[in-house]
Amino acid sequence: MKAAVSDDVLQQAFLAARTFNSFSPRPVDDATVLRLYDLLRWGPTSMNCQPARYVFVRSTEAKARLTNTLAAGNVAKTMAAPLTVIVAMDTQFYEHLPSQFPHSANARDTFANNAELARSTAFRNSTLQGAYLIMAARLLGLDCGPMSGFDADKLNAEFFPDGRYKANFLVNLGYGDPEGNHPRGPRLAFDEVARIL
Template identity: 40%
Template structure:
């Protein structure tokens, strides 16, 4: 472990839980993921920053086999079995009309937010970017709950949107399998990561 870990406020155990020891897995133990766990995850990650606190992320939980199959038939073959067998699956999508939430979500700023995001092209871009930030927070929140996440983009997003969001109120970004890793998961070593000097430039 790098000595830089000692420079962080978060304990080494928490750092390991969220990052160093956490892994993406494809198979899960036969243990349920409860609504209470998802609520606890949401109550933590909802504080992650987004532009002007726009919060465009929307989460659809698929727990029943019937709802799961509605997603599976639009997925890449390599993702189908793992999604069928995961304890819980979430479709993470964004609300393209997040700016219409008004005073309920943006107290004192509802009309300002509507005006700032009146342009549909800019609004769509902002919704995708900020929801993507929230997706990352959600994945870290799953790890914080002691669970593993298997995020996937290998699906027909337009078909998934027609299947689940035919009214156009949401657009899918990522599907995530959630649960306790099965024994022996993940079955391979950690893939390499870029070093500091590969990614950081100081001017």
């Protein structure tokens, strides 16, 4: 049986973690990005479908391409963040199922022949994988600022013009500056959102 992780880990991953709006200028290097992916990729998805695709936007040129797709309130903080991740979904994720889920001979066709099932599966599981990205980033000492304030059609046209990938949400990453944080919002109590049957 595994032991529970330490309180320090719980603090870093959940209890003291915040959504950051400001970041220090310290860059996020390639080695950290690769380690981040190596952690998050092990999070479970249904039928091991792994539909999320990631674009790590760091260069000045790439950030400029992102600017006109953002809601006005997200422009300054995204331009100042060392790194912004576009978490997208591959609408044809099922093409990888023969190698990623070999236990089922018809896994690919299940989705290839049902567009709505493929869409909902891609959206649900890419969202889940984006959450794994956030948690892995926190465990590596990074701070995160997830956002949904952007024009998906503009972003998809700019970064995914062939239409196969579709943006889900964005995450600013870096080393946070707490001066830019809002007061922490409350959370709903257990009995407001859950029950044990």
